[in-house]
Amino acid sequence: MGLIGTKDKHGIINESDSGSNVIIGVLDTGIWPEHVSFNDQDLEPVPSRWRGKCDGGDNFPENLCNKKLIGARYYSTELYEQQQQGSARDTDGHGTHTTSTIAGRHVPNASLLGFAQGVANGVAPKSRIAVYKVCWEDGCPVYDILAGIDAAVEDGVDVISISIIGDPVPYHEDPIAIGAFGAIEKGVLFSASGGNNGPTDSTIANVAPWITTVGASTIDRRFLADLVLGDGSVITGSSLYKGDGFPEGKYLPLIYAGNASNSKIVATCLAGTLNKDLVHGKIVLCDHHDGPRIEKAEVVREAGGVGFVLANVEPMGEGLIADAFLIPGLAITQSKRTTVLQYISSNKNPKATLIFKGTQLGVKPAPVVASFSSRGPNSISPSVLKPDIIAPGVDILAAWPDGVPPTEAAADKRRTEFNIISGTSMSCPHVSGVAALLKGAHPNWSPAMIKSALMTTAYTVDHDGKTLLDEKDYSVSSIFGFGAGHVDPNKAVDPGLVYDLSVDDYLNFLCASNYNTGQIQVITRKAVSCSGVQQVKMWDLNYPSILVSFDASAPSKSEVVVNRAVTYVGDGDSTYTINITNPKGVTVAVDQEKLIFKKKGQKQSYVVRILSEKVGLHHNYSGSESGRLVWTDGKHQVTSPIVVTWS
Template identity: 50%
Template sequence: MAPVQFNRLLLFISFLFSIIIGAPATADQTTKTYIIRIDRFAKPSIFPTHYHWYTSEFTDSLSILHLYDTVFHGFSASLTKSNLDSILQHPSVLASFEDRRRNLHTTRSPQFLGLRNQKGLWSESDYGSDVIIGVFDTGIWPERRSFSDLNLGPVPSRWKGVCQTGVKFTAMNCNRKIVGARFFVKGHQASGQIGGPGGAINETIEFLSPRDADGHGTHTASTAAGRYAFQASMSGYAAGIAKGVAPKARLAIYKVCWNQAGCFDSDILAAFDAAVNDGVDVISISIGGGDGISSPYYLDPIAIGSYGAVSRGIFVSSSAGNDGPSGMSVTNLAPWITTVGAGTIDRNFPADVILGNGRKLSGASLYAGELLNGKMYPLVYPGKSGTLSASLCMENSLDPNFVKGKIVICDRGSSPRVAKGLVVKKAGGVGMILANGASTGEGLVGDAHLLPACAVGSDEGDAIKAYVASASSTATATINFRGTIVGIKPAPVVASFSARGPNGLNPEILKPDLIAPGVNILAAWTGAVGPTGLDSDSRRTEFNILSGTSMSCPHVSGAAALLKSAHPDWSPAAIRSAMMTTAFVLDNRFKNMTEESTGKQSTPYDFGAGHLNLGQAMDPGLVYDLTNDNYVNFLCSVGYNPKTIQVITRWPVNCPARKQSPENLNYPSISALFPSQIGAASWSKTFIRTATNVGETNAVYRVKVESPAGVTVVVKPGKMVFTEKMKKQSYVVKVTIENSKGGLVLGDSGAVFGSISWSDGKHVVRSPIVVTQMDTF
């Protein structure tokens, strides 16, 4: 061994020895789980693998949970603070971050996306056959019809994954549809050492295997790639043929989330490592922070794992989060992730509240039990004179003497919507009206309540409460359930819960990227719990109807599978570009899309580039492509140093001497940020974009500009000519604010919006433009 290598080895072994026996006991000895990022190039050559390097000396002493060697290099371990401090002193350690708990972001939608049998993208992609979608979620209930492998061909030969067995999950539960399944629980189990929600698996409510005890994972998997299931419904609601977006795509299941305990970063990162090695083509991850706050990319295992996947050509779609309609609530912000918000479809489940004074108010419900049949019942509102917990119908908050035999008004918030109905039922109530608050506005989702119940918007809720206040003890009401209605207008509408922009980390990149169906989506369900997920719900259904950006994300995952099947040479960035530049911004009335909470016109902060439109995405004409080097240059431009960037990329990097502008990442949208105070007569910003022709070989595209209010936008050249030899063309966009013309007058969202569109007469390639000033963030 060379002297230098031998000295490095002695240094590393002595360092490990000091951790094992030399750490002072006086330091904070609370054990927590940390993810440690190691410089893989620092491995002494005496060790044949990184596995041997990490484990030869200290595996048992440091309680290593996961070893990472594909999308990330390092390990996760249960450490005391003194252990961690010692580890961070070693020159091979690039970074560490504490394990965090994440949350799940919780038919007719394929037709609504423009998919039709025997034609268009479904036909030309063979329904996504042989594309493998990795679903990171709560597992799967494999016996559902949605996961049949009837008439599917052999498992793609490139697949290298496994069917991991466990409690009530055998190798027979995998097939040519579910080609693999794994579960990741070590981070969850270790979290119990810090008094967290994890720890030992409660086998009365969970399966230590890929089997789904929650339902969320089964729902998202079948949304992305469920097979045709005839005569599907949820207790009669949404009856018809259930199918996923890519019915022939294969599924690889990665159970990283656990019933009532959430999902831990260390397990999620391990799943990314496995999925990339296994050979997936698409990763669907409906998981994120539950507070609308995003960590920097180098401290975010979802961002790091996603980069490792995308850098190898794997498309990653993730949910935007459910913290809307508040601004800057969108999560999963990395520019290599496709971030998906939620919209409605043209199907609804209406229910009417009929008051004693004859007034009828519209709501929504999926209640399927014994009906009220028009009988009027006394109507009460516990919040009128009770506590806040009573108005929210929290556990043990209702006085049975007050609510027995009555319909109870409950305010939305603080507990699950269906749980409020259970509280009312236990207290003797005969029905519930669930009223939105001002923050959720008029947005409605259907729930499979355990008693006659109906959700109403904020305005309707206020009207009902006003009626109770005026009528006092004589107030009465009933609820009429009207089943399933198709052809609702307007649709789509941006869901009130869908997280909104601007991007809180780098507002130069517009997020979300687009929206997809995420309200009242029918898909397969677990056999472990009822449709409400409540312990007391003894009903079992093959399908369930759920809402959330968790539901919109797998629509885009399935769409990516179709596009990957039709265009196997397209990069993840090209696939996202095709979706974004062909997205629509008009509803089925041919008017600008609105947003659900207020009914006002929505903006790119709500929907990104628009609503997914698969009828056009297969043939977008032009795409905006991106390479790993482009992403590295972006990270340099936002101020990350080479060591920090290596935490994300795994490879040492050198930032260019001349700092680039983050706005010049070749993204399918443009976000122009100006200083809060512009002293000059005018202020301009210039953006460069490069378009790649994926349509007809010889094509001429001309630009159309819709300038935001108070802004001048000039595009040069105004014409791009593509030939067999000239497949890429660059253009410049100059955005100018003219102080002499009154400057920038920002709207309610703190920005003004426009677009540029390139057209060759057949294709329209549209990119949104967002213009704002820095003091709005």
């Protein structure tokens, strides 16, 4: 937990009073209300505009809400149909973790089994929380999601955070897009996870332009562990194993699960597939490309294995996630899997030992785009760059329910106040928290203005100033991995200029996207007609990024004209000049070299002309190139990615 330092007296924490007057609605698996992260010590009274209630249901009395956790509701169509009592209490852990990441209070000496020890706090520690439990053991039903979103808006939240992902589908078939439109219409920012289906292209979800879509990055903290082979080779991996390891210098037989049976599927260590006679007393290497990681370790343990190595295969590549295995175990990357398999195949008696190193800080490079983070291009609206932004989502420490083991495995009898887990479910709450701080600092900003501030101030280099890399293979990341870049809270609070959008702008976009009247009415939940609507192109939506497409088989010179408008949010007079980095193969020109502002709130429009000359590109080239457009007054750098595709 935690994204922002508090040393800067003029930074976002100070300007927003840690989000104290902001209400965040979290749609998830509920909350563990007694957790120390949700105490209300020294908080001011609940904002008077709050219209919700504490209706936690079974085992969740009203007095468990306070000035921090100000509301709780639960929605379950199945429970209602069966006339059973439900509860907003979290029996999964996911909701408690995401909620505390957004807004958990300062908790000293927090850790998971001694890992990541320190002070835990959410991004907006004074903001108020309202939870809407819409996810249950069998998933998150559509009607419950919509009911939860509508209730949150009606209750008076300022930000909605939803770490729930569905398949990318047209917006009139997407309950999250439909619910989010209603939220934006009422001035509520809607932050959502982009999905964990990376590194495959075009897997990004929650892609409607009115949603703030968040991808995941790593941080500079890892939990390192070594697999030391019998030939002295050291294979560094990741682990949260806490228990008795192997005695120093004790090497045990090492076996590949694929050699433990004639079945090809055995290499992934599914239940019942391992030959106990071959596995007993050995360290077992299992393949991983999907499925629960902890369950694979349990399969090895139940078969008599004494050590566990989980090796990435395609498409996971070099991405690492730490797990609190019940058996001495660690995860290794795909390239290191190859090294281990070569060692096993070339030795009659392969052996190894495991060494656990605990928490390591200052890991480089960082941040990088998480391997699992879903990628663009946007399969529903190709003219809208997604994800919008990335934020920390790998090995994140946050609150955990008392009654849930850290691995959620039945055999795990451990209990802990905090847990370390990964996913865009963890990165979305970071951005939701920053959005809450921005709302606290700028109460009159619209959701689009907040989103613009997040995007135009994001950074695209790591802590050493090098271009962000992709964890899948540590090559330079595509813009479809990080969008506008990595969130930078203290810069976002003072962006200089913002790109604002109204509901009418989104309606024009839907009309330009060839949604018919009936489909748009499903999204807006009211009668809307495209007749008489201002005729615009899809790429004319006043978005903080620009994405245009060219026909690769068209004549060598083609031009796209893009319209944008910025709103000045600074103080006093200011003059902004343009700086353009052309994507390869095009020339970008803006009709104004300067924008002059006299007062806060003033708007200025400009036109961008993108000329495709395919310079240095072959005819019929299919792919994408990126550049950027920056307005600067010497202090602020208002950056918009420019992406050009040919197909």
